[in-house]
Amino acid sequence: MQKIIGTGLSGLVGSRIVELLKDKFEFVDFSLDSGVNLLDQQSLADAFEKNKDAVAVLHMAAFTDTNAAWEQKGDKSGICYQLNVEGTRSILNLAQKYNQYLIYISTDFVFDGTKTTPYLETDTPNPIEWYGETKYLGEKVITDSGYTNYNISRITYPYRAEYDKKIDIIRKVLTKLQNNEPVKMFSDQICTYTFIDDIAQALEYFLENKTTGIYHLVGSSSHSPYEMCLEIAKAFNLNKDLISASSLEEYLKSQPVGSRPWQKTLITSNQKATNIGLKFKTLPEGLEEIKKQINYGK
Ligand SMILES: NC(=O)c1ccc[n+]([C@@H]2O[C@H](COP(=O)([O-])OP(=O)(O)OC[C@H]3O[C@@H](n4cnc5c(N)ncnc54)[C@H](OP(=O)(O)O)[C@@H]3O)[C@@H](O)[C@H]2O)c1
Structure with a gap:
């Protein structure tokens, strides 16, 4: 079995990756719990040396709280920059030292959200808030390094059937509707x-084939948050009258100067990934799968 070093394996995305792929790969968890702090170069270097037989590194750990990140804007000593940029630099250097294939998980927040057609891997990023900026700087650490054995996979609004530690937006809305609580969401954002x-x-597929380059691993449909709520109500047969529309544009106008900017239109294309045979569900298809996984209504 291929040995894979993983960071962020306890997170929303990482823990599901491990659940689904643990019989195919041997994951070595580099986390605070296992005694590896990405911000501590020595602890990281020791952990890599101990696992130099690993063939790949799946780097998912990040500072992911976008609002808290905004509070640190421009602060290179802040945890967001340190983890997302300097942590990624340390990972890259060590992966390169041991000639390991590196996958860096990134985000559509590297884009500014002004393009009205789908974002492609060839589009130039232009982040507008600090989390996205630090994730893009993490990408640049890799792409500018000269090391070619890397893959940057950008993901967007990830959701899953179950995970108590962090509730994704889909489960947040689902829970509210199940509790008969009103939900108000933007209809002018995508x-x-x-x-x-x-x-x-x-x-x-990437770990098996060591596919290099930048890929968008994203769902096959894009929706406004308001439409997303309606899809959830439809799939789970819940009361759609609880759902109302609000406006991102109006919201932003009401915020004090210097508030965190929001990306308006983040339609992201998965064409490059589907061209190599990868498959991504639309939101309605994903919701149907969640219903099956949680035995909804049974
Ligand atoms: N969630 C989203 O909406 C979203 C969207 C697009 C892209 N992404 C990207 O997807 C990846 C995974 O996101 P996620 O939502 O699954 O993350 P998450 O749930 O917030 O988990 C973050 C992970 O990073 C680890 N970590 C934090 N600080 C660390 C440190 N100093 N040393 C070692 N590990 C540390 C955490 O470990 P502990 O559990 O020990 O704290 C946890 O496993 C990230 O790279 C993120 O940028 C996420």
């Missing part, structure tokens, strides 16, 4: 929601 099980299938 996002691409991605079923994490599909990300796992793509990463399995």
Whole structure:
């Protein structure tokens, strides 16, 4: 079995990847719990040396709280920059030292959200907030390094059937509707929601084939958050009258100067990934799969 070093394996995305792929790969968990702090170069270097027989590194650990990241804007000593940029630099250097294939999980937040047609891997990023900027700087650490044995996989709004530690946006809305609580969401923003099980299938392919380059591992449909709520109500047969529309544009106007900017239109294309045979569900298909996995209504 191929040995894979993984960071962020306890997170929303990472823990599902491990659940689905643990019989195919031997994952070595580099986390605070296992005594590896990505911010501590020595602890990281020791852990790599101990696992130099690993063939690949799946780097998912990140500072992912976008609002908290905005509070640190421009602060290179802040945890967001340190983890997303410097942590990635340390991982890259060590992967390169041991000649290991590196997958870096990134985000559509590297884009500014002004393009009205789908974002492609060839589009130039232009992040507008600090989380996206640090993730893009993490990408650049890799792409500018001269090391070619890498894959950058951008994912968007990941969701899954179950995981208590972090509730994704789909389960947040589902829970509210199940509790008969009203839900108000933007109708003038577009996002691409991605079923994490599909990300796992793509990463399995990459780890098997050592595919290099930049890929968008994203869902096959894009929706406004308001439409997303309606899809959930439809799939789970819940009361759609609880759902109302609000406006991102109006929201942003009401915010004080200096507030965190939001990307408006993040339609992301998975064409490059589907061209090599990878498959990604639309949001309605992903919701049907969740119903099956949680035995909904049975
Ligand atoms: N969630 C999203 O909406 C989204 C969207 C697009 C892209 N992404 C990207 O997808 C990846 C996974 O995101 P996620 O939502 O699954 O993340 P998450 O649930 O917030 O988990 C973050 C992970 O990073 C680990 N970590 C944090 N600080 C660390 C440190 N100093 N040393 C070692 N490990 C550390 C955490 O470990 P502990 O559990 O020990 O704290 C955890 O496993 C990230 O790269 C993120 O940028 C996420």
